[in-house]
Amino acid sequence: EAGVAQSPRYKIIEKRQSVAFWCNPISGHATLYWYQQILGQGPKLLIQFQNNGVVDDSQLPKDRFSAERLKGVDSTLKIQPAKLEDSAVYLCASSLASQGGNYGYTFGSGTRLTVV
Amino acid sequence: QKEVEQDPGPLSVPEGAIVSLNCTYSNSAFQYFMWYRQYSRKGPELLMYTYSSGNKEDGRFTAQVDKSSKYISLFIRDSQPSDSATYLCAMGKDSNYQLIWGAGTKLIIKP
Numbered sequence: 001e002a003g004v005a006q007s008p009r010y011k012i013i014e015k016r017q018s019v020a021f022w023c024n025p026i027s028g029h030a031t032l033y034w035y036q037q038i039l040g041q042g043p044k045l046l047i048q049f050q051n052n053g054v055v056d057d058s059q060l061p062k063d064r065f066s067a068e069r070l071k072g073v074d075s076t077l078k079i080q081p082a083k084l085e086d087s088a089v090y091l092c093a094s095s096l097a098s099q100g101g102n103y104g105y106t107f108g109s110g111t112r113l114t115v116v
Numbered sequence: 117q118k119e120v121e122q123d124p125g126p127l128s129v130p131e132g133a134i135v136s137l138n139c140t141y142s143n144s145a146f147q148y149f150m151w152y153r154q155y156s157r158k159g160p161e162l163l164m165y166t167y168s169s170g171n172k173e174d175g176r177f178t179a180q181v182d183k184s185s186k187y188i189s190l191f192i193r194d195s196q197p198s199d200s201a202t203y204l205c206a207m208g209k210d211s212n213y214q215l216i217w218g219a220g221t222k223l224i225i226k227p
Binding site for chain 2: 004040041042043044045048056091093104105106107108109110112
């Protein structure tokens with residue numbers, strides 16, 4: 001079974017620039033999550049999709065972050081404009097069930113973003 | 117107070133030792149308890165999963181849940197240098213998809 005694919009692996013941008021991350025979940029996984037993990041902290045949920053609909057985006061800074069999941073498969077997370085505090089690893093995860101607590105998540109390797 | 121507390125470490129032990137990793141939590145509604153292992157520059161991977169209370173064993177790993185004390189543990193027997201990683205606890209409720217995460221404990225196994 002192929003895992004969750006993410007790209008790019010690393011990205012360095014200047015503050016106020018824009019950046020986009022891409023995620024391809026495991027085939028058949030209806031639920032997709034974007035997490036932000038700051039160094040030394042646990043993952044923080046940014047947004048959850050069920051198929052191509054948003055289930056929860058309450059912690060997504062909507063003035064600068066946006067995400068979409070076209071056709072219920074791949075997803076893109078965008079930051080515009082980036083701030084220094086956005087430096088983190090952005091993790092994509094997918095799960096079989098809408099209740100990730102039932103089965104756990106499968107994570108990608110993440111995109112490490114550095115904003116300078 | 118955070119919903120899930122986890123000592124960030126680092127915890128350094130010699131190879132072959134028994135390792136004990138712990139998390140405490142405050143929300144009695146949590147029913148699902150998980151341990152994830154995260155190697156450097158990798159995403160977390162599910163290691164152990166427990167529903168409600170009790171113990172679960174898988175090879176060298178044992179997960180324990182004590183709901184009365186709101187305390188979960190992960191034990192690693194015969195620890196190996198390859199076990200060196202950050203271990204994250206995560207937990208969820210029956211009716212809620214979200215997992216609440218601990219900050220992770222960095223474990224170092226010295227050869």
